Amino acid sequence: MGRYLDRNEANTCLNLGKTIEVFLGRIMEDKEVISYLALMKTKDGRVEMQLIDHYDEGNLEYTDIYDFSYVDPDMGFETINFENLEQCTDFIRKRFHLDEIGFVNSGLCQEEYADLIKEEGRT
Template sequence: MKYLDIEQLKTNLSLGKTVEQWLGHKHEEDYTVLKWLSIKKERNAEFNVAYIESFDEGSDDFIDIYEFSTLDPDELLGVINTFSTKDEALDFSVNEYGASMGKFVSQGMIQEEYALYLNL
């Protein structure tokens, strides 16, 4: 997996490119919950951190994590927190959700992280 180094991470965010991170999963009695987050720069130059929990509805042939149902149907885009700077958004991601500065990927690569989880 190609993770972004800190300079790439901050450059991508400054340029308005979304970054994402796989945060793992948890097994419940009847289902598995996938956890991940994304950080996106908005048009007003603020940064949104979206924390997503979705049902594991994938398979070897279907790894499009964006299409999975969210745990809370009222939060289709996840739990969103907004920050004035990219550094505040990154710090929040690390402190609130346990993200790692060395494990962010470019948008779209979260599906590859899911495939690794499935051991494909």
């Protein structure tokens, strides 16, 4: 099985009450910040999307982005609700200028982060 979920698999995960994620990488002007999205189903069946920003405190030996410091811990996450995954996907493509969206199971953004570090030639 590959790392990425297709849209049907992503929808199934959401319907089962699981969180899925999309690693965005360095999307802010401050290139010391890494970002990802967390998507989950709400009780009323909508899809909630959270944009999460962390300071890049890692390296190939330490890729647990979930432990990194939040950019603004007092503000919380930017959260937007959508009627369904299709509407959410359309928004993600437009807002973040993505042709392909790499949905992954919760917890796998750290592997995406490790790939980014390798791409950048960091250790």
